[in-house]
Amino acid sequence: MRGASQGWRAGLIGLAFCFVPPALATEVRIATFEAVGDAIPAPLDGLAGDSTRGQKLVRDRETGNCLICHQAPVANEPFQGDLAPSLAGVGGRLSVGQLRLRLVDQSKLNPATLMPAYHRVDGLTRVAARYRNRPVFSAQEIEDVVAWLATLKE
Amino acid sequence: MRSALLALVVLMAGAIAATAETRTSARELLPPELQAQQADDDANPGMLWVTSGQQLWSMPAGANAKSCSECHGDATTSMRGIAARYPAIDAKSGRLMNLEQRINNCRTANMAAAALPYEGEDLLALTAYVAHQSRGLPVSVRIDNAAAPHFEAGRRFYFERQGQLNVSCSQCHDDNVGRRLRGDRISSGLPTAWPAYRLDWQKMGSLHRRLRACSLGVRAEQLDFGSPEYVNLELYLAGRADGHLVETPGLRK
Known part of the structure; x- marks a missing residue:
């Protein structure tokens, strides 16, 4: 399902990691945020999310790969996991801020959670070189996915 | 107090055993x-590697032109139950070895033969053949x-x-x-x-x-x-x- 442009982009990122020390790569940056209760009310870096991009990230096996564990109401996805709660209706159950915190770092709510922290790079062990010092999602990608999840009202 | 402790130990042992059994x-x-x-066996594609391993078992290799079978004889008896006990500590080196490493160790130390590449067809075949002798154990x-x-x-x-x-x-x-x-x-x-x-x-x-x-x-x-x-x-x-x-x-x- 990956388009040529995505392949091209992945190739470029691969190239960047051959020649650019990870510390200089833009992907490394982790947004600062303030949690209030079980939510991060403000968008990361004040960015606006795009729900269309968000749905793509949720399905993409190379990035979010959310459907490896979760089921979601999307067409043409026969292989969906069932380790984690279904995403159907999650936008009705949780506020945007609650979704954001659970994506950024669910372990702040439950240290034993199976859910990976999608916007954190510290406290990890034996990370493969190509993923080292890179969060799963950038701040923009977090906002995109939050925007799509918020549309899942039923 | 002591009996309560004993009961607890028995209970815990039971819980651990149950876990092993439910796997x-x-x-x-x-x-x-x-x-x-x-x-x-006629439909299991893995048997092709087992058969290939059986041929390798009696094929001379290395500077001494020795085969596995020269020392170990018929694998169906000499290798029965071996894989079920691996990985195991090698008495000579004190190293923990799995079956692949044991086979390669035998080649380099006893056969003056080169170690087979891990994940290469020959090592997979020999490992599968030896492990197959423990099937059901x-x-x-x-x-x-x-x-x-x-x-x-x-x-x-x-x-x-x-x-x-x-x-x-x-x-x-x-x-x-x-x-x-x-x-x-x-x-x-x-x-x-x-x-x-x-x-x-x-x-x-x-x-x-x-x-x-x-x-x-x-x-x-x-x-x-x-x-x-x-x-x-x-x-x-x-x-x-x-x-x-x-x-x-x-x-x-």
Whole structure:
């Protein structure tokens, strides 16, 4: 399902990691945020999310790969996991801020959670070189996915 | 007080035993037609490697032009039950070795032959042939004495969250057995089928190749074939599979 442009982009990122020390790569940056209760009310870096991009990230096996564990109401996805709660209706159950915190770092709510922290790079062990010092999602990608999840009202 | 303590110990031992017993072979998660295919030697594609290993067993190799069979004779008797006890500590070197490493050690030390490349066809075939001689026998590895620190290191590795996705072996293979990861059902992590023919690979592969696939899945470093970490883990997996029957050659998705 990956388009040529995505392949091209992945190739470029691969190239960047051959020649650019990870510390200089833009992907490394982790947004600062303030949690209030079980939510991060403000968008990361004040960015606006795009729900269309968000749905793509949720399905993409190379990035979010959310459907490896979760089921979601999307067409043409026969292989969906069932380790984690279904995403159907999650936008009705949780506020945007609650979704954001659970994506950024669910372990702040439950240290034993199976859910990976999608916007954190510290406290990890034996990370493969190509993923080292890179969060799963950038701040923009977090906002995109939050925007799509918020549309899942039923 | 003492009887209460004893009751607690008995209860705990019972709980541990129950856990070991409730683990089932990943074979049982396969659709019935694939289970039947594994059980039928004429249909199980892994048997091609077993047959190839049988030929290699009596083929001279190395500067001394010796074969495995010259020292070990008929593998169907001499190798029966051996794989069920591996990985094991090599008495001479004190090193923990899995079956692949034991075969290569025998080649370099006793046959003056070159070590076979890990994951190459010949080592897969010989390993599968030797392991096949234990099919139907219960796994029973030593985890005491010199093996104990290796078992403990393997146990720590198993329970340690790792990779960019920060997931431990246990979080899937203890906590979510039978559930679906994409289209695949999660196994109990018993190492009893290996080397196994995996449909995903369209060929035979070692346990360490399977471990590397799991490492990749959680975006952790893929360790080398035969690395001490994976051999320690292999020992832990074999220890927690105590009493489960060897299946080599297994068939897996």
